[in-house]
Amino acid sequence: LRIALVGVGLIGGSIGLAARQRLGASVAGYDADAEALTAGTGRGAIDLSCASVADAVTDAQAAFVAVPVGVLPGAVESVLMAAPADCVVTDVGSTKRAIVAAVDDPRFVGGHPLAGAETAGVQHARADLFDGATWYLTPSPATSGILYERLHRLLRGIGASPTAIEADTHDTILATVSHLPHVLANVLVAQAAQTLAAGEERLPATGPSFRDATRVAGAPSPIWTDIYISNRDTLAARIDETIARLADVRDALRSADSARVTVWNDAAAADRRRLLEAELAGGPLFELRASVPNRPGVVARMALELGRAGVNITDMALYPAPDMSEGVVALWIAGEEHSRRAEQLVSELGFPVARA
């Protein structure tokens, strides 16, 4: 297995470490920053330090573009130009709509691991960074099924849980669970700094709720300005919702309406419980086998359908027929109910499916 890394930072470096240690892969790396490349070699994240993108992707079966969102389109384009015809190319950017819209190539699958949020250099890279982490994949109708399955398996191999999702949905969810929390953290520290400064140089004694709520405040602008801007429409809409909800609470407070405050707070407790329960959902693994034509987009469509229904594909394998005209896709799904739902959905897509 030969992997190419374009961008050797925390995420790229951790992919390299995990792929080398767990999959015995050979990892070629390129970074525009020569120091990062040296550090990546020293850290053991790459075993081949390359002077160009083209060198890095030579003979690669998978290429990861792990650069900031702002320079992502150009980097993906140059990787696709240089990469072999059977190399799957993916990225790790925090927003997906823009990059997916910009690329039309059967080798490309947008990706986003929910790990390593604290942006840091390759010196913090760890082989276990992705253990148990959701890794969103946003295949397009053009995406090759064989390459999608290879990427899915590779990500499982480095510890992650790949989940297919539409790029739009991804950006909406991330606006809510990541970009908006970052915005609120920024606003909170700004307000606290102002409040505390107002009383001369008072020593602020902040509690754990404040520390938790502001841990991500002021994340590095070279990364985050581009994330905010690339997801600006969705994020602005989420901020409008936040403002409306805050105005509601403020009104309840101003009218000293204890009953309304309690209803609001109890609802938040219930929401939090539901979110936690959903995250802990799972169960024993069931295997399904479906026969599918070997056409671009088929596996991607199946993965997206299941993802849309909230069914997570714990593992998958593709067994092509000798003439490559069709193949069997094996899917492993956690939980009796989810596996039944998956069986039904695959069947509704028109593919013969059975429990193994």
Add this chain to the structure above:
Amino acid sequence: LRIALVGVGLIGGSIGLAARQRLGASVAGYDADAEALTAGTGRGAIDLSCASVADAVTDAQAAFVAVPVGVLPGAVESVLMAAPADCVVTDVGSTKRAIVAAVDDPRFVGGHPLAGAETAGVQHARADLFDGATWYLTPSPATSGILYERLHRLLRGIGASPTAIEADTHDTILATVSHLPHVLANVLVAQAAQTLAAGEERLPATGPSFRDATRVAGAPSPIWTDIYISNRDTLAARIDETIARLADVRDALRSADSARVTVWNDAAAADRRRLLEAELAGGPLFELRASVPNRPGVVARMALELGRAGVNITDMALYPAPDMSEGVVALWIAGEEHSRRAEQLVSELGFPVARA
């Protein structure tokens, strides 16, 4: 040393454990909930289980009222009625303006430890809960200096860092660093639940920023509704500020103004850095000795003046003259600069002061 606890939950129980283990105190406890009382005895938080407030405060040198904010005024009133004339009485409520305004007694000092935010029962009580934690004290002009100093010393003895602060300032700061983060956490989980529900029953894969930002969401309404309501004016004003700041960011996003987003994000990073640095401030201890008249309010005024200037009193001791007409207050202040500032402030209050 005999201590009374009225309310044996996480906070009360932890005070009891620490006072027994570290100060060799005898701890009498009362709780309206008989089960809490039994649990508190089993946990070793109290060594005398009492059937009434009056029984608990008999012969006590210090009484802690550790009950929810909503029932605080009544509980403090009944403790003051039953407590000995030389017993310091304090509370641990999260808001201070209302209770301080309701009580006018030289024995009372409002208090609020910044620890144990996760409301839980006495079974989670720990002797080290307050180690290093700021413990706000809100003495009034009526507060006895001798009793204030006793409470300060007692709190140091159980590991906390007492800091005097005006009740108004306390509630403004807490609105910013605690109540507002709780409100935002509630709003975030509500938005996330709505977003995720919109896409059928999709499994939400939330990142670390979301988990951190929402850890305190839906805190128990029996406690928190009263906190929100008792601090409603200040909190509503903070929410209005948040709304204004959010509207600014949204406008910058809608106009795709990268430069403005960067300036805003960099400012948040600087604010966060300043808040962290302020929290880490300190240095070697310096001792100051001031001669003060033995009148109610003098020590409280001194503590408040220093607190207002951001000077933390690490430790204090009061040495009354034999005729009790005046006394020497020893103050230990961390850091050369802060100790100089303290010396100046005490001198400006009209009290002779010298470095020991």
